[in-house]
Amino acid sequence: MGHRIPLSERLQQLGKPLLRAGLSLNLLWIGRLKFEDYEVENIRPAVTGSPLLSSLAERIGEHRLARAVGLTEITMGAMIASKPVAPRVAAIGGLGATAMFAFTLSFLVTTPEAWQSESREPKLSPAGQFIVKDIVMMAGAMLTASEALAEATKRR
Numbered sequence: 001m002g003h004r005i006p007l008s009e010r011l012q013q014l015g016k017p018l019l020r021a022g023l024s025l026n027l028l029w030i031g032r033l034k035f036e037d038y039e040v041e042n043i044r045p046a047v048t049g050s051p052l053l054s055s056l057a058e059r060i061g062e063h064r065l066a067r068a069v070g071l072t073e074i075t076m077g078a079m080i081a082s083k084p085v086a087p088r089v090a091a092i093g094g095l096g097a098t099a100m101f102a103f104t105l106s107f108l109v110t111t112p113e114a115w116q117s118e119s120r121e122p123k124l125s126p127a128g129q130f131i132v133k134d135i136v137m138m139a140g141a142m143l144t145a146s147e148a149l150a151e152a153t154k155r156r
Helices: 007-033 037-049 051-060 062-081 087-105 126-132 134-155
Strands: none
Touching (some): 007 062, 007 087, 007 134, 037 051, 037 126, 051 062, 062 087, 062 134, 087 126, 126 134
16 A cells, blocks of 8 residues: 655645745746836835935946846845755855845835825835735745755755
8 A cells, every 4th residue: 555645745845846936936037127117116115215225226326226136136036946956055045035035024114105104003005015025935935945954954
């Protein structure tokens, strides 16, 4: 009689690579968009609200900053996707993406457009809804980093 794999294990076997692929694809795609003029406009409220990014944008320009952010996202996405052949690289990419998403979550505080101002209680605007999804992205980055790190440790 064949060994039956528990549902929890089958879900993990399917979910882990799907999470990695989805996270990588999102980072690659969103990073690529940073090279489009309309995306420079889309991120302007977050950039101008962030003390760190606003001063950097003044020094190097909004388009260069957007491209640098895009290259960072593309790099992290590619690194995370490399897990089957380079788990250490994937772990570093996942940790880098975790830090990146922690930073972008700060935009909830620094971007006035993230909240609906006409509401008495705190309500996210469409911009805030776009930012808050980074909690899920950060968790995915952490999980993929931990899995890649475990694989890298086994290969030693």
